[in-house]
Amino acid sequence: MQKLLLLGDEAIAQGALDGGMSGIYAYPGTPSTEITEYVQASKFAKEKNIHSQWSANEKTAMESALGMSYAGKRAMVCMKHVGLNVAADAFVNSSITGVNGGLVVVAADDPSMHSSQNEQDSRFYGNFAMMPMLEPVDQQEAYEMSYHGFELSEKFKLPVLLKVTTRLAHSRAGVQTMEQKAENEVSLPSNLTQFVLLPSIARKQYKTLLGIQSALEEASEESKFNKYIDGSDKSLGIIAPGIAYNYLMENFQDKELNNPVLKIGQYPIPRKQIMKMIEECDRILVLEEGAPIIEESLKGYQEAGTPISGRLDGTLPRDGELNPNLVAKALGFETVLDGEIPELVRNRPPSMCVGCGHIDAYEALNESLKEYGTGRVFSDIGCYTLGALPPYNAINSCVDMGASITMAKGAADAGLIPAVAVIGDSTFTHSGMTGLIDCVTENSPVTIIISDNYTTGMTGGQDSKALGRIEDICKGIGVHPDHIRVFRPLKKNMDEMVQIMKEELTYKGVSVIIPRRQCVQTMKNKKLAEQLKELNLK
Amino acid sequence: MKTDIILAGVGGQGILSIAATIGMAALHNDLHLKQAEVHGMSQRGGAVQSNMRISDKPIASDLIPMGAADIILSVEPMESLRYLPYLKKGGWLVTNTTPFVNIPNYPEVEEVLAEVKKQKKFIAVDADKIASEIGSKRSSNIVMLGAASPFFEISFESFEEGIRQIFGRKGEDIVNSNLKALRAGREFAEKNR
Known part of the structure; x- marks a missing residue:
């Protein structure tokens, strides 16, 4: 166990290596590429013969990872958000087949489209496939979610979607590692038709998936990644999933935060904590790095009509990634700026290299x-x-x-x-x-x-x-x-x-x-x- | 103690090795660190920046809020100006004066430098010239780090240690030329601050 300086992506890779992963599958895509590259460069992975070669595309990667899970071992598959569109057929069906060995699917979203054609939020896919999801607040949680993700997957016999965004994927910080776990042995699924999605079998397993949803919700309510922080000022409650929690806290470095805060890191959305916030707060502010998914779903939780602000009512911009200043504005704090960009500064877009x-x-x-x-x-x-x-x-x-x-x-x-x-x-x-x-x-x-x-x-x-x-x-x-x-x-x-x-x-x-x-x-x-x-x- | 630094430049100019050296220096002092980088498309000759935060307390955001940076450290003069809204009142603008011209409408260099000199606290250093004078053309980015080093609450020895660790596997000669570059940059800043 040691302290390492890691990118969010590298923390995911290290967490998977320490968590007993036997193979990683991926096609390169910003901002997810460095996860697989870290495993490829790892001496430990080489010694243990952990699979890390690139796949032809995200669909072949997803299927290979599912195959490794079928054979009882722990597998990870990584992609950028739009890669999940390519892998979607296998991905959505994998929650109906379920898993044998733990399977963690990593989707790295790119809000603000730094290097992408759109900024779709992978949590839509997680909801769609009805599988548990994890969204880390920082590099340490990225490590821990990856590390524990395999256990969560094996506990519910479902794949787990681990979602990060560009900022965390490509930001470095200290990470404390945990005890190295052994890999699983090869073992067949106890039911040899589990992965045969003939209609008659799929109908049955789909009912199982539906039936397990309340247990997934309970797991979220109990998860250490979801934290309800009490506060005396109930005029406003704040919900901050993933990295948005950091932008919130950045605004309270030199002042006190007295409002109740719900930090979310595990999905489905923890109902108990949401209900508590709806019941005790006059108004709720939702800070979401991606699409307004929690914000939209809050309507379904309540009859009280507690006003909700976030990306839908213009408190935050509807598109693009969050930052400490946008969150400050949403909280009603003023930012005083000293300098501005001189007019002569020109855009410098990326270009093909000299000699390309x-x-x-x-x-x-x-x-x-x-x-x-x-x-x-x-x-x-x-x-x-x-x-x-x-x-x-x-x-x-x-x-x-x-x-x-x-x-x-x-x-x-x-x-x-x-x-x-x-x-x-x-x-x-x-x-x-x-x-x-x-x-x-x-x-x-x-x-x-x-x-x-x-x-x-x-x-x-x-x-x-x-x-x-x-x-x-x-x-x-x-x-x-x-x-x-x-x-x-x-x-x-x-x-x-x-x-x-x-x-x-x-x-x-x-x-x-x-x-x-x-x-x-x-x-x-x-x-x-x-x-x-x-x-x-x- | 907290130092927030915006590192700026053009994709391929080596701001990530500056970041890595600062990172090592921070670790050497048991400080907390967060460093957000730009990977992907912008690395192809586009404007790139890295947000570097060092503190003796845990750090919340990976991104530096606007109006909060203690230092803008830029290896290219026009790029140093792009991030001025991030500089806090009384913060230092430390920039290389050698332009990197890969766009057809790059402004007149004199006008760019005039904007730099409007800042209350700035260091404008011809890092490329200093680097070739000390016989180490490729170390201009480390000259820049040296020029910004007085404005960190980190000892100069820690930066030297950072250089040794980052460049150590490339051999003694590379370490020494980078140490020389670091010292030359520091000297310039001390004389011109």
Whole structure:
């Protein structure tokens, strides 16, 4: 047992390692990536042979973790909030199958969309699947929730959703570790049809899930992660789940807090404590880092009509993450500011790196598309999404992982020909391959550019499942080998690049163009250098 | 004792190694610490900041409230101005004067520095120049840490210890050049405060 300085993400990983986890499954996604990376770098995990390799996407990760749980061992699966959309089929059904070994699902939400397409709140999914949820206030709780999450999961035979947000995921603080627990032995579920969701079995198990809800609520009421702090001033009661509790307390560093406060860290919402607050307080303020989920549900708890403020009545903004100043304003405190941002300060948006291969690919694409006009390039999630910004203005969509290929197909079906898709190598193996099958079976007139930089770039250079496989995958799916074209995206090759693109844009079938050059951020990665040498790639 | 620091710069400029060194110095003094970082998309050449809080008492928020920072420590001059609403009355603005120009509409450097000099308490140091003078071009971020070090309630020896721990595995030479950078930054601040 020791004191470590850890990011919230790392605290989750360390908690899982100490809590007897046998495997972690994930696809990289900000702000969740560092959980799995911590396990990958752990000497202890290596010695114990704890699984930590990346999965192709969040759905395969979720299913693999469920499989490990089936076999009796403790497993964790991690993703960013939108990754839970990808994993949703397996995730929602996993509360009907239930678990054998403890299963903790970590979803890292990104309110304010620092690095995301939306700011959906994963607690909706937890409610939807009717599984217990944990939401830590700080790094220490992140550690403890991860550590105890497996026990909670095994106690109720259900997966547990552990939700964090960007601020906690990427903030460092001291964490006190606890006693190392042994891993579970391999063991089959006592009922071998538990995981067979045939309607007849699923109906029965769904009733079990419904039946256990009151026990889950009781567990929340008794949980050490939910705390009712009494206060003498009952004119206002404050509910503060997760990290919002810290922003509340920040405002009382030099003054006394006399109002009753309910700190929430475990769901379902603890009814007993909520009722107490409704009964004893004249008004309730709900501080939620994500969507107004508790705020909305409070209406269902009460007939008294206790006024509730929060994100819905404008006391707090409806969107974006919270901070100490927003909470101060909600409490009616004034913030006096001394300095302001001088007018000359310009925005500095992120941009593709100097020397990035995506840049050369976009320059060639823009040149090749001149004769067709703008507005026909569908793109995807990754560094190349920055091609939407000036000076490139090269793409017209970024929706979800894999949507470039399928949206191009739909547009081509509608008559927008040629339609172009731009997708990265790792995004292609995440969710692009299935869309390519749709294109091939209809021989859709689409030009698909798989901009291959041998890595998952935006999240920091993790392994790409596509490494050395893209042509074989495309051929296997049925793309004609004559229309799989590879080039090295460099300024000096511009004529060749434009020539190839122009040829494929006129082809009335499926073309795959692969601009291929290593990500400049991965040049120091020795393991990748060896792999590239072996595959004879540069 | 409590020190709140906004670390500012552009993605890739090395503010996280400044943060790590301060973190080590804080741990060396058994202080509480919270440090919020920016990962992900902004790291690609965008504006980045890190909120660093050190205290002898437990710290509540990971984020520094506006109007509460004791120090803005910036490795880029325009970025130092972006966080002025966070600086408390009487707080120090410590910035590098070498601009990082990766946007087409970057303002005139003289105008940026004029804004820096409007602050009541500031240290404007050409960290890149000092770093190359001491023969360690890549240590300009540690020069900046040295220049801000007088405004922490942490001893200079603790920062030196932090450098040894953070850069130790990179070898003696790297440790020494960073120690040199730290001292050069400190010296500049002492002369110009």
